[in-house]
Each structure stands twice: as structure tokens, then as C-alpha cells.
Amino acid sequence: MIANILFYIVSAILLTSAVMVVSSRNPVHSVLFLILAFINAAVLFLMAGAEFLAMVLVIVYVGAVAVLFMFVVMMLDVDFVALREGVQRYAPIGAAVGLVLFAELAFVAVSWTISPSATMLRLSPTPTDVTNTVALGSLLYTKYIFLFQMAGAVLLVSMIGAIVLTLRDRNRGKRQDVNVQHARMPVDTMRMVNAKLGQGAEIPAPIEEVL
């Protein structure tokens, strides 16, 4: 009973915030609504018993991906009024593209058949003696280990690619080397002088780059 009510509340918030993501005028508000949508999706996962997925959704999407989104959107300061200028001119083209996509989806939906093995899967009971995390882990690391490793490799390659694209060897002058700094002794940099009255100390030759 309570679960049902909760389900409808959460779904309603999820759908509303998903609509608000596209319709809100302020891009920062859009990102915030996206986050709200993610969190509600996580709650739905939780209610379906997929606790591990729910938490990972929040950690990965809300905690990392959306933070970066937010960063970019806040820093870019996009002028959305200017972007909306040509809306009326391009509206027919946009509508046409939308129509084509909708037609494709409709075709897919009409010819959709449910495989008999899927219905068989639904009949077989979900094991209750293992937790979510254990079940996922024992599948990912045994049956799907190669796919799993491949996904990791793809991520690694894309990460290296991003680093290569953005890394420039800028000459930033003095570089700080903590080890050299720690190894520095007072003797290397400091000279105690007994300055004579009226003569002062002689100016030493500049110390050769100790850093």
C-alpha cells in the first residue's frame, strides 16, 4: 500500500523533472532537474530491490558525471536567448526529424515480440539467498569477464585519448619539486655575515639555481 503510493509519487517527480530538464530556461536549473531525475530513478531501483544499482547510479551519475556537467554549464554562461532566435525558422525541420524518429519508434513498437525464453526467465524465481552485490559480482567476474574487461579497456583508451588531446607542455617557469625543497639545508641558502660598520657586507654572487 505505502509502497504503491511511494512508487506513484516518485515516478511523478521523475517524469516532471525529466520534462523540466528540457523545458527549463536556465541551464543550471536543467542540470539540477536532471539530478533530481537521477535520484528518483535510484529510488525506483531501490523499490524494485536493486539496491546496488541504485547506489551506483547515485555515486557515478549524480556524484561524478552531473558535477562535471554542472561545472561546465556554470562556467560557460551560454546565452540561451540568442540561441532561441532562429526557433521559428527551424521549427518545421525539427518537427520533420521528430516525426521520422517517432515513426521509427512506432514501427519498432509494432513489430516487437517477446522471446519465449524471456517469459521463462520471469517464471524462474529470483534467488533470495545472495545479495544483489554478490549476484552481480559473481556474474560480471565469471561469465562476462571478457566483456567487463573490454569495457574497462575502452574507458582506459578514451581517458588516455582525452589526456593526450588536452595536454600541452606549457613552460610555466619555475617548477616546484617537493623533494628538492625538503632536501634544502640552511647552509645552501643562508649566509651569516658580521657586517662591519660603515662598510656593510659584500654582496655575494647570486646562488646558482638551487631549486
Place this chain on the structure above:
Amino acid sequence: MMAFFNSDLGIVILTLLKSLALIVPLLIGVAYLTYAERKVMGAIQLRKGPNVVGPFGLAQPFADALKMMFKETIIPAGSDRVLFIMAPMITFGLAVIAWAVIPVNDGWAIANINVGILYLLAISSLGVYGIIIAGWASNSKYAFLGALRSAAQMVSYEVSMGFVIVTVLICVGSLNLNDIVMAQQHIWFAIPLFPMFVIFFISGLAETNRAPFDLAEGDTEIVAGFFVEYSAMSFALFFLGEYANMILISATTTVLFLGGWLSPLPFAPFTWVPGVFWFLIKLFACLFVFIWVRATLPRYRYDQLMTLGWKVFLPISLGYLVLVAGVLEVFGWLPNV
């Protein structure tokens, strides 16, 4: 009576009561942590600290709270009003809801869930939003700079923190906080995983924006950082949120590394003492170190902070994770699940 508490409504009411029993001591704890911080810092700096309101200044937190309540809430003209008011609520709310899974004694958690540690990680990764939203909604340069700093900082340190948690988890074989504590019956994880313990604690300092990593506030450079435009109760919520987060990180450290509610020695005179007592002692020890560090160390420079997070902690925690996994595998100590 029992039948009532097993019905739907009964469970809801029971959970509300449990939450109340946790939140009220927590809030009092937060209030007295501000007092403790001022007293301890005073002692370290050879001052007296608050000593005027009430005996030993014990009523000082309540005097401060009253002052905050009666001040005027100022909302800057150019700000995003809704988000501006929401940000401190998010910060404080998140600091409180994370407590739902912390076990203060055997089974004494509001929700003893199977993915407890992931829940903690998820909530702490949400914490950054209160700060970003505050910085952006204030429409002020200093606030925005503070928010950007803190966002980058929290995202960076979460990575190494995640690896530390994974290292603990492969020693336990469960994500349940109760199981994590029970796995430390023979030895606290702080001893075999000592480097991880240190890294976790330092990352905790960075996660909570505490000195020496309080660059998001950075009084000397960016005034007060992300909450520079806040006043009265909205400021108080940020302030309380920071302290609640400190207690939370200390509790997490206690559960992950210091054996939670377990007594330090597993025989008679120690085991007579209730577990809550041991839990609180360990919690207070962690909190004391938090305050001690603040009174001792100067603030980090921003690039040094990033270097420490990405070039020191990340490789060390990753390497130690591989090492621990290897040792467990070779000696056959991997926990059975």
C-alpha cells in the same frame, strides 16, 4: 502492541521514533562540538575559549543559536532566490540523512542495509551540491570561486577515498556496516591497513572542507568562500552541516577502521562496558584529531592540495589495494561470501 509495530503504519511510526532518537542527540552533539572546538583550540593557543555564558561557558552554543535565529536573513538582490534558500537545507539535510545507516551498537542502526557503505559514499558525493548551488545562487565572485574550489576538491578526494573503502571491503566481503564492524573482532583494520587509515582520515578532512584543506572557505583569499552571502539561520545551517559532516566522517572512520562498537580488548572488564560507550570514545578521539589538526596546520596551497590528492593518495591507495588483494589471495585469507 507488537502487531501494531509490524503493520505498515507502525513501521513508519517506529522509524520516525528511531530517527528522532538519533537526530536529537546528534544535534546536541553538533552544538557541543562547536563548543568543544573553541575550547580545545583555546587550550592549544593558551586562551580560555568561551567561558562567560553559563558555567564554563556551557550555554554558549545555545546563545549562538538564539543569536542566529534573531538575525535578519539577507537574500542578495541578484541571487537565485529558491536555490539560495535551498542550498543550506541540502547541506544540512544530507549531513543528517547519512546517519541512517551508521551502527552505534550491534544492530543499532535505523536501516541495516546490505549496501550501507555505498549509501554513505553516495550521500557524501551528493554533499558537493549544497556547496555548488550556494556558490552559484549567491551570484557573487567570491562565493563562486569558493564553490568551484570545493567541487574540484571533493571530487578529487572521493576517488582515493573510494579505493580505501574498496580495500576494507575486500577484507570483509560485505558492504554491510554491521558486517564490517564484526569482521574486526580479531584486529581493527587500522593496524593492518594503517596507510589506508591515514589516507582515509586525511581525505576525510578534505571531504568536509576542514583545515588544512578549507580552501573553499579560505578566509584570507576569498573572504568566506561559498557562504559569504549567507546570514542568520541559512548561515547557521551551513555551519551545523559542516560539524555534522565532521561527526559523520569520524563515525565512518570508527566503523571502517577502529572496530565500531567493539571493545579494544575482547575480554571481561572491557566487554562489560556497553558498545555505545566504545563507539562514542572512538568518535570523540577522531573529532579531537580534527580539531587538533585545525589548530596546528596552516592552510594548503590549492595546487599542492590537488597534487596531494591525485599524485600521492591515488597511486598509494591503488597500489595498496592491489597489494592487499594479492596478500589475501596468496595466503587464502579472502573472506567467503
